[in-house]
Amino acid sequence: xxxxxxxxxxxxxxxxxxxxxxxxxxxxxxxxxxxxxxxxxxxxxxxxxxxxxxxxxxxxxxxxxxxxxxxxxxxxxxxxxxxxxxxxxxxxxxxxxxxxxxxxxxxxxxxxxxxxxxxxxxxxxxxxxxxxxxxxxxxxxxxxxxxxxxxxxxxxxxxxxxxxxxxxxxxxxxxxxxxxxxxxxxxxxxxxx
Amino acid sequence: xxxxxxxxxxxxxxxxxxxxxxxxxxxxxxxxxxxxxxxxxxxxxxxxxxxxxxxxxxxxxxxxxxxxxxxxxxxxxxxxxxxxxxxxxxxxxxxxxxxxxxxxxxxxxxxxxxxxxxxxxxxxxxxxxxxxxxxxxxxxxxxxxxxxxxxxxxxxxxxxxxxxxxxxxxxxxxxxxxxxxxxxxxxxxxxxx
Numbered sequence: 001x002x003x004x005x006x007x008x009x010x011x012x013x014x015x016x017x018x019x020x021x022x023x024x025x026x027x028x029x030x031x032x033x034x035x036x037x038x039x040x041x042x043x044x045x046x047x048x049x050x051x052x053x054x055x056x057x058x059x060x061x062x063x064x065x066x067x068x069x070x071x072x073x074x075x076x077x078x079x080x081x082x083x084x085x086x087x088x089x090x091x092x093x094x095x096x097x098x099x100x101x102x103x104x105x106x107x108x109x110x111x112x113x114x115x116x117x118x119x120x121x122x123x124x125x126x127x128x129x130x131x132x133x134x135x136x137x138x139x140x141x142x143x144x145x146x147x148x149x150x151x152x153x154x155x156x157x158x159x160x161x162x163x164x165x166x167x168x169x170x171x172x173x174x175x176x177x178x179x180x181x182x183x184x185x186x187x188x189x190x191x192x193x
Numbered sequence: 194x195x196x197x198x199x200x201x202x203x204x205x206x207x208x209x210x211x212x213x214x215x216x217x218x219x220x221x222x223x224x225x226x227x228x229x230x231x232x233x234x235x236x237x238x239x240x241x242x243x244x245x246x247x248x249x250x251x252x253x254x255x256x257x258x259x260x261x262x263x264x265x266x267x268x269x270x271x272x273x274x275x276x277x278x279x280x281x282x283x284x285x286x287x288x289x290x291x292x293x294x295x296x297x298x299x300x301x302x303x304x305x306x307x308x309x310x311x312x313x314x315x316x317x318x319x320x321x322x323x324x325x326x327x328x329x330x331x332x333x334x335x336x337x338x339x340x341x342x343x344x345x346x347x348x349x350x351x352x353x354x355x356x357x358x359x360x361x362x363x364x365x366x367x368x369x370x371x372x373x374x375x376x377x378x379x380x381x382x383x384x385x386x
Contacts, residue, residue, distance in 0.1 A: 007338040048336050062334045067260075070302040109263040112301075141255045141334040143241050145200040 008048040013137055014060040015094060015151065016043045016052055017186075023092060024191035031172075033098065033182025036147075042094065042188060044153065059096060061137025061151045068112050073122050080129035089133060089155035090190040093164070097150040098182035104140075119174035128167045131160040148182065201241040206330055207253040208287060208344065209236045209245055210379075216285060217384035224365075226291065226375030229340075235287065235381060237346065252289060254330025254344045261305050266315050273322035282326060282348035283383040286357070290343040291375035297333075312367035321360045324353040341375065 017025075017036070021043030028038050037056040048060060066074065084092075103111065115121045125134070135153045139146035156164050171177060210218075210229070214236030221231050230249040241253060259267065277285075296304065308314045318327065328346045332339035349357050361378075364370060 009334075009336055009338050011334075012336055060336065062336075064334050065297045065304075066300050069300045071300045074300040104258045107259045107262045107264045107267040108305075111258075138334055141202075141204075141257050141331055142336050143202055143205055143253065143255075144336065145202050 009062055010047075011062040011064065012046075012048045012060055013063070013135070013151075013153075014045045014048060014058060015153075016045065016055045017041075017057045017059075018043070018052055018054040020052065020054060022191060023094075023188035026187040026189055028184065028186045031183040031185055032180060033184075036096070036184055039186075041191065042186065059139070059146070059148060059151055060142070061139040061146070061148075062142070063135070064138050068115050069122060073116075073126075076126055077122075077129070080126065082130045082133050084133045084135045084153060084155045086133065086155070086157075088157040091158055091161060091164075092153060092155035092188045092190075093168075094186040094188065095150075095152040095154070095168075096148045096182070096184040096186070097152065097180055098148045099150075099179045100181045103179035114179070115176050119171075119176035121171065121174065121176055124167060124170050124174075128163055132156050132164050132167060202255055203240075204255040204257065205239075205241045205253055206256070206328070206344075206346075207238045207241060207251060208346075209238065209248045210234075210250045210252075211236070211245055211247040213245065213247060215384060216287075216381035219380040219382055221377065221379045224376040224378055225373060229289070229377055232379075234384065235379065252332070252339070252341060252344055253335070254332040254339070254341075255335070256328070257331050261308050262315060266309075266319075269319055270315075270322070273319065275323045275326050277326045277328045277346060277348045279326065279348070279350075281350040284351055284354060284357075285346060285348035285381045285383075286361075287379040287381065288343075288345040288347070288361075289341045289375070289377040289379070290345065290373055291341045292343075292372045293374045296372040307372070308369050312364075312369035314364065314367065314369055317360060317363050317367075321356055325349050325357055325360060341377075 017039030019040055021041040023042040023044065025040055025042060039056050133155050137151040139151060140149045210232030212233055214234040216235040216237065218233055218235060232249050326348050330344040332344060333342045347357065
């Protein structure tokens, strides 16, 4: 047997919703599609972690290559973005998203056209750097069926919360967002484990 | 727990190399990178199948959305391509590919530029439709680490073998192929199971 066949993809991150974890839930809202059971705490773990007994749900995804970003956009992003996990970023959001079959059936140029030329997804995100840090995980191409296509984890200092709300409001008003058929918005604050 | 968390992604296909299976191995050549143990038969299974005891290796991947194809290219492909599995397609090839870290670090526009504007990957494939049918599977974003990034399964009638060789020769001469750091070429013929 190939020796790598059961090793975890090192780009996997797992979020476990339950009663333990470093992030305490302030709110969990379903904006589209089916809801998830409420969790009071969320744990964010690098890797494909064993599931805790108290888990009410588990979602996971992988970081991957750029799907839409151009060279010039990437240069801008790299010059301004910071990784999640800054000590002052004691607030965060976990946004669980699924896009429709119609979205996925479109060829690459049509999706790019909607995502950026019509919706300015990348440009909107850039305006809020480095205050809002983001980790975007993809779930659609794993071995197991996943309930979402993307997991967006974004963290920020409490003073940047109005900026975060403004950014999210802009994204949700776009043409791209009309292709989102399931969305759950979970707001978190850093808690003692 | 979310009820879908352990279901198999319906887009998964698994290839098991061993001593059983509907495809008999004519040759197994390593063109770049590490080799795989030789198999005498290969079984192609829809889903994330339990591993046979006689397996010497198992590779799997998922069909996914278009990564580079434009609307006009997609219209051409759809009008001419046929699915794998035609009764007359008694020969096939399983091409196992991995691309370098340098490839994956490039933004979308640079990869598209190399794949199509410089290498004509899509245009070359189009010339051999419908004789050569293809199923392309992606392995890079699964939960488990996979030894390859892509699995290409292509089948054809014996009379179309020269066309298949010509197509593969053209692809391997491209700029895109300089980013391939592991490649194993397995040729197969339909056998009694």
